[in-house]
Amino acid sequence: MSGKVALICGAGQFPLVAARAAEVRGQEVFLLALKGIASEGVANFPHVWLGVGQLGAALREIEARGIKDICFIGGLGRPEFADLRPDWGAIKRLPDIFRLLKGGDDHALKGVIKLFESEGLRVIGVETLAPELVAAPGEMNRLAFPAEMAEDLAFGHDCLAALSAFDCGQALVLAKRRIVALEAAEGTDAMLLRVAELREKGRWRAKGPAGMLIKAPKKGQDLRVDLPAMGPETVASAAKAGLMGIAVEAGRVLILDRAAVAAQAEKAGLFLYGFSRETQV
C-alpha cells in the first residue's frame, strides 16, 4: 500500500482496533464513520461522519485526500432502504444499488466492492491491513485440538461450504457427526445460546464438554468486505453451550485481541484452533 488508507467503519470496536494496528505498522489511516452505526471512538483518529447513503460525499472525501486504497470493517446490519437517506452521488447509482441490495449479504457486499472499484479505488481486506487481527493457524492456546475431532471438522466445514451457494451460514455446532445448530440470520452468539438451551432441555444430550463451533467464511465470499468475526462473547457463549472448543478458518476469521480471546477460551476449557483446508483429514 502506498499513501493513506480509508477505513469505512461499521459497528463495534473492530474498526478502531484495526485502525490502531495499521497505525502501529506505520500506515496512515482516514476513517469514514457511518452515522448511527460506527463507534464514537473514531474520534481518536482522523475521521469524518457520513450517512450510509452518502456515497457521493464518501467518494469526495476519499478523492480529496488522494486516497487509493479503502477497507471496509465492522458490522453494518442490513440497512432498510428508508434509513439510507441517499445523497445525489447515491441516487445517480440507484440502479446499481437496487441490484446489489437484492439477495443475501454476500451478494450485496460484492456489489459494494464493484461500486467502489468502478470509481478507480482498490478495496483491500483487513487481513492485509492488520494481519494480527485474523485467526492464526493451529492451536491458539494451550488446549490441543483433539485428533478424534478432525473428521467432524472436515464434515462441518464441508457443510458450511455446501451452504455457501445459498448465501447464509458461516457457522455451525456439531458433535460426533451430528449437526446440532446451523446459523442463518440470528448470528453466531444467538446460535450458541440456542445450543445451550437444547442441552438444558435434553434435545441435545452429551455428558461433559462436547462438540465444537466451526466458523468459516462462505466459499467465494469476498474477504475484502466481510470477514466473519469472533470475540469474547463468542467464547462466553461457546462455554455456556458446553462445547469442547472453537475451530475457525485460519487467516479468514477476525479475532479482536487474539491473545486475550485465546486466553479466555483456555480459561473456559475451550480449545481455539485455526484450521486450513490442508490441515484437515
Next chain:
Amino acid sequence: MSGKVALICGAGQFPLVAARAAEVRGQEVFLLALKGIASEGVANFPHVWLGVGQLGAALREIEARGIKDICFIGGLGRPEFADLRPDWGAIKRLPDIFRLLKGGDDHALKGVIKLFESEGLRVIGVETLAPELVAAPGEMNRLAFPAEMAEDLAFGHDCLAALSAFDCGQALVLAKRRIVALEAAEGTDAMLLRVAELREKGRWRAKGPAGMLIKAPKKGQDLRVDLPAMGPETVASAAKAGLMGIAVEAGRVLILDRAAVAAQAEKAGLFLYGFSRETQV
C-alpha cells in the same frame, strides 16, 4: 399388503391417527407401543407395550402373529444408550446397533430398517398405510401460492437438498432469496419461534406477512421410517413468525388432520402449498 400390519409406535397422536385411518381402509393393525414414548391411546387398538431395547421381544410378537409388514410411526427422540435396556435379542445384534447409532438421524434409521429387513420383514411407509395423512399436491386451502415466490421455493428447496448430505435440516424459512433460519436439532417449531424473535428484534425486517416455511424430507431419506411431519403447532408458530405461508413437499410430509390444518392456516392468512420438484420453476 396382505394380512396384518405391525405399527411400531413412537410419540404423539400420529400413530393412533394412522392406525385408525388404516382400519377405516379395512387394514388390520397390531401396535407395538414403545414404553415411555407412545401415547396411552394405543389401548384403543390391539397392542403390546415394549421397551425401545426389546428388539428380541418385538420380533417374537411380530412373528407370533404371522405379520410380514411393519410400519414405524411417531417421534422417537434420540434415546440414550443407557435408557435402551437391551434384551437378549438386542444384545445379539449390538455390533449392528452401535454402528447404526453413530451419525445423524437418517443414518440411524436406515440401520433400523436394515435390521428388520434382515429378519425377513417388509418395512412400509405411512404414505402407503394411510395416504390421506400426507401433504396433497397444490394449494390445500383457498389462499393461492404466490407466483412470485416460486423462485424462492426452488432456491430454498435446493438449499435443503444441499444439506441432505449432512443429515440435518428438513426445514428453513426464507424471504426474497434470503435464508432467515435453518433447522437443525431444535425442530421446526423452535426455528419458527426464533424467526418471530428475529422480527421483533429487527434482525429480520419485513413489513406485513413475508417469507415462507419450506419443509421437505432429506434427499435420499428413507421415507419408510421418518417422514417429516407438520401439525397445528407448525401453523401457529408460522403465524407468530408473520410468514406468508407454508410449502411442504407433496406426498412426503405428514399432516395430521390435513383438512383442519389447512383451514387453520387459511384462518391465520397462511397459504399451505404441496409442491413437487416438477411444479417448481
